[in-house]
Amino acid sequence: xxxxxxxxxxxxxxxxxxxxxxxxxxxxxxxxxxxxxxxxxxxxxxxxxxxxxxxxxxxxxxxxxxxxxxxxxxxxxxx
Amino acid sequence: xxxxxxxxxxxxxxxxxxxxxxxxxxxxxxxxxxxxxxxxxxxxxxxxxxxxxxxxxxxxxxxxxxxxxxxxxxxxxxxxxxxxxxxxxxxxxxxxxxxxxxxxxxxxxxxxxxxxxxxxxxxxxxxxxxxxxxxxxxxxxxxxxxxxxxxxxxxxxxxxxxxxxxxxxxxxxxxxxxxxxxxxxxxxxxxxxxxxxxxxxxxxxxxxxxxxxxxxxxxxxxxxxxxxxxxxxxxxxxxxxxxxxxxxxxxxxxxxxxxxxxxxxxxxxxxxxxxxxxxxxxxxxxxxxxxxxxxxxxxxxxxxxxxxxxxxxxxxxxxxxxxxxxx
Numbered sequence: 001x002x003x004x005x006x007x008x009x010x011x012x013x014x015x016x017x018x019x020x021x022x023x024x025x026x027x028x029x030x031x032x033x034x035x036x037x038x039x040x041x042x043x044x045x046x047x048x049x050x051x052x053x054x055x056x057x058x059x060x061x062x063x064x065x066x067x068x069x070x071x072x073x074x075x076x077x078x079x
Numbered sequence: 080x081x082x083x084x085x086x087x088x089x090x091x092x093x094x095x096x097x098x099x100x101x102x103x104x105x106x107x108x109x110x111x112x113x114x115x116x117x118x119x120x121x122x123x124x125x126x127x128x129x130x131x132x133x134x135x136x137x138x139x140x141x142x143x144x145x146x147x148x149x150x151x152x153x154x155x156x157x158x159x160x161x162x163x164x165x166x167x168x169x170x171x172x173x174x175x176x177x178x179x180x181x182x183x184x185x186x187x188x189x190x191x192x193x194x195x196x197x198x199x200x201x202x203x204x205x206x207x208x209x210x211x212x213x214x215x216x217x218x219x220x221x222x223x224x225x226x227x228x229x230x231x232x233x234x235x236x237x238x239x240x241x242x243x244x245x246x247x248x249x250x251x252x253x254x255x256x257x258x259x260x261x262x263x264x265x266x267x268x269x270x271x272x273x274x275x276x277x278x279x280x281x282x283x284x285x286x287x288x289x290x291x292x293x294x295x296x297x298x299x300x301x302x303x304x305x306x307x308x309x310x311x312x313x314x315x316x317x318x319x320x321x322x323x324x325x326x327x328x329x330x331x332x333x334x335x336x337x338x339x340x341x342x343x344x345x346x347x348x349x350x351x352x353x354x355x356x357x358x359x360x361x362x363x364x365x366x367x368x369x370x371x372x373x374x375x376x377x378x379x380x381x382x383x384x385x386x387x388x389x390x391x392x393x394x395x396x397x398x399x400x401x402x403x404x405x406x
Contacts (some may be wrong), residue, residue, distance in 0.1 A: 009170075009172060030128075038247075039175055040375050043172070043173045043176060044173070044176040044245075045245075047180075048136060049142065049177035050173065051170050051173055064137075065277065
């Protein structure tokens with residue numbers, strides 16, 4: 001199970017990002033657990049200054065926008 | 080060049096729709112059509128071209144630049160970067176913490192965050208095309224100075240002690256931890272284009288409704304509120320009209336895009352510049368929703384200090400401009 005965290009204050013872009021990751025994962029048949037994380041401490045811990053940001057299994061992979069579908073596939077499949 | 084939009088509005092409203100240029104409805108509609116067409120045209124052209132130029136500027140770079148500056152240079156550049164860095168208000172908390180944990184003083188961070196909503200390329204552009212270059216220059220200058228002065232005062236008050244404890248700790252520990260940093264490569268023209276297109280869609284989807292609301296209000300004022308009313312009650316810059324304008328602006332929340340058409344209309348009606356400016360800046364910068372967000376990283380006392388400082392600053396600016404312009 002891949003653990004994905006979407007970091008963001010809960011704005012519409014963060015919601016869309018989480019939904020995108022879930023839909024990509026289910027269309028590829030990859031089991032993921034997507035969590036939304038709004039805590040400022042967590043964002044600071046990862047050094048994130050632009051949201052939405054994406055953390056996959058504890059590693060920051062993206063910040064500042066809704067990611068491209070291809071990028072999401074790479075994060076989930078590239079392991 | 081921009082008079083083409085006046086002609087377009089005249090053609091649509093007076094010639095095709097047959098409304099009289101003397102009627103209230105005709106004047107309001109003309110104002111509305113002229114401003115909305117002009118604003119959307121300028122927004123598309125300018126956001127895209129400016130985004131092309133600044134594609135490689137981001138908050139991470141600003142942080143790294145500010146982290147190593149002398150304090151005084153820091154306030155000025157913090158305020159300047161606030162004006163030109165692309166940044167959405169839903170990122171203000173992570174930006175605040177990113178700056179703070181890099182050891183940037185609270186005053187410089189706040190200079191950045193306070194200037195940011197007031198001055199941006201869209202606001203400058205609209206001001207320039209709707210009210211002319213003099214007011215534009217003045218508006219930008221006032222916005223920068225308010226950011227710089229408020230930042231300076233916050234550091235004199237040692238505002239970092241009034242942060243939430245975890246943020247204060249991060250400030251004290253600055254430099255000891257090294258957050259992951261991206262390594263920015265030089266951007267190709269294609270990447271710049273992609274960024275600019277994304278930026279254009281982002282900003283347009285965020286501001287289009289404010290354009291309609293702002294221009295709609297401006298148009299209604301323009302056509303339906305008689306000039307005599309403004310002259311009689313507010314026209315001579317009565318001293319109390321400035322603090323009142325600031326207070327009225329607080330519960331009203333708009334971004335700069337929405338408030339500038341209203342500003343145009345108020346100025347056309349003969350409202351003194353200082354009163355108008357105070358009202359508009361208070362509407363844009365002193366908004367409750369954004370301040371409540373900052374509660375996550377600041378204690379109430381600091382929030383209250385910043386809020387009152389802003390209200391005071393806008394009032395002083397309004398008075399000063401009124402005095403200068405009345406003589």
